[in-house]
Amino acid sequence: MNQTPLPPIDADDDWLDAMLREDGRDHRADYLDDGGFTAQVMAALPAPVALPLWRKPALTALWAAAGIGIAFALPGTVVDVAHEVLRVILGQRISLAGLATGMAVMGASACAAAAYMLRDD
Amino acid sequence: MAQTELTDAQLIARVVVHDDRNAFSELVRRHQSAVRTTLRRLTSGNFALADDLAQETFMLAYRNLKTFRQEAQFSTWLYRIATNAFLADARKRKEELLGDRDQDVALVDGDDDASSDGFAPDHTRASSLKIDMSRALSVLSEGERAAIVQCYHNDLSHEEAAVVLNCPVGTVKTHILRAKQKLKARLYAWEPR
Numbered sequence: 001m002n003q004t005p006l007p008p009i010d011a012d013d014d015w016l017d018a019m020l021r022e023d024g025r026d027h028r029a030d031y032l033d034d035g036g037f038t039a040q041v042m043a044a045l046p047a048p049v050a051l052p053l054w055r056k057p058a059l060t061a062l063w064a065a066a067g068i069g070i071a072f073a074l075p076g077t078v079v080d081v082a083h084e085v086l087r088v089i090l091g092q093r094i095s096l097a098g099l100a101t102g103m104a105v106m107g108a109s110a111c112a113a114a115a116y117m118l119r120d121d
Numbered sequence: 122m123a124q125t126e127l128t129d130a131q132l133i134a135r136v137v138v139h140d141d142r143n144a145f146s147e148l149v150r151r152h153q154s155a156v157r158t159t160l161r162r163l164t165s166g167n168f169a170l171a172d173d174l175a176q177e178t179f180m181l182a183y184r185n186l187k188t189f190r191q192e193a194q195f196s197t198w199l200y201r202i203a204t205n206a207f208l209a210d211a212r213k214r215k216e217e218l219l220g221d222r223d224q225d226v227a228l229v230d231g232d233d234d235a236s237s238d239g240f241a242p243d244h245t246r247a248s249s250l251k252i253d254m255s256r257a258l259s260v261l262s263e264g265e266r267a268a269i270v271q272c273y274h275n276d277l278s279h280e281e282a283a284v285v286l287n288c289p290v291g292t293v294k295t296h297i298l299r300a301k302q303k304l305k306a307r308l309y310a311w312e313p314r
Contacts, residue, residue, distance in 0.1 A: 015311070015312055015313055016301055016304060016305050016308065016312075017301075019250065019254070019308065019311060020254075020269065020273040020301075020304075021273060022250065023250060023251065023254045023273065023274070024273035024274045024275075024276060026250075026251065027158060027162065027274040028274065028275075028276065030154075030158055031154050032153065032154040032157050032158055034150060034153055034154075037149075037153050037157070037172065037175070037176075038146055038149045038150045038153060040176060041149050041153075041176055041179045041180070042142065042145070042146050042149070044176060044180060045142070045145075045180070045183055048140055048142065049140075
């Protein structure tokens with residue numbers, strides 16, 4: 001690389017430093033009026049992607065079909081898994097308070113899920 | 122809550138999560154002045170080019186907002202995009218840029234003659250300084266000018282300027298040292314005696 005040697009640092013350069021700082025202060029104090037600049041930028045942005053209305057029901061149907069498909073394709077596995085889950089659940093010693101807490105959590109989760117699905121985009 | 126009351130981070134979250142155009146519009150409104158004045162300095166006063174680059178900066182910011190990690194201030198991130206846009210453009214059309222600069226310098230020379238004749242009143246000192254500084258900055262290389270603009274005009278530390286310019290801190294210091302030597306030669310008339 002063609003690098004020329006650095007000039008020595010001059011302690012008397014304070015005036016230049018002060019001048020640059022003064023110019024910098026003036027620069028920061030200058031406020032440029034928007035003058036339609038923001039509108040110009042916003043107009044140049046790509047159009048927002050509007051999701052089709054059928055997207056959510058179609059996805060739900062797709063997942064349901066996949067679940068049913070798996071249940072039909074692997075009936076033994078599905079039944080085994082369901083039995084095991086049931087066995088684990090029933091094997092627990094469940095108190096009335098625990099049951100109430102569980103139901104409350106499930107209710108809250110259902111409400112939160114419903115609120116999320118019905119949110120206003 | 123009105124968009125104007127929200128912090129930059131909250132507005133960014135709205136843009137990233139919900140593609141909230143109003144939030145992005147507020148971000149542009151807040152930062153347009155700083156970005157445009159910085160680019161005007163970097164382009165040596167070519168206002169049209171500066172505004173084109175500022176628009177490109179905000180478009181790139183919108184596209185890449187998901188990658189903004191909030192490790193630095195949003196304004197610093199914007200300065201980085203703006204500086205990259207300027208350097209890329211300068212590389213691409215160096216010949217044209219040099220031609221424009223010659224014209225600008227010629228125009229400034231005309232104004233400068235009036236202020237350096239000795240009859241300029243004290244209250245024009247600031248504008249004379251602005252003109253002389255603009256003229257002096259135009260002789261710097263793009264890297265040197267970018268370092269001066271970030272450190273003195275945008276008041277960034279050497280470390281922050283290194284992030285903006287995407288180079289080591291030592292390079293920023295070298296750019297500033299070299300720039301100051303060139304500026305000293307151009308602005309010797311301002312040196313107190």
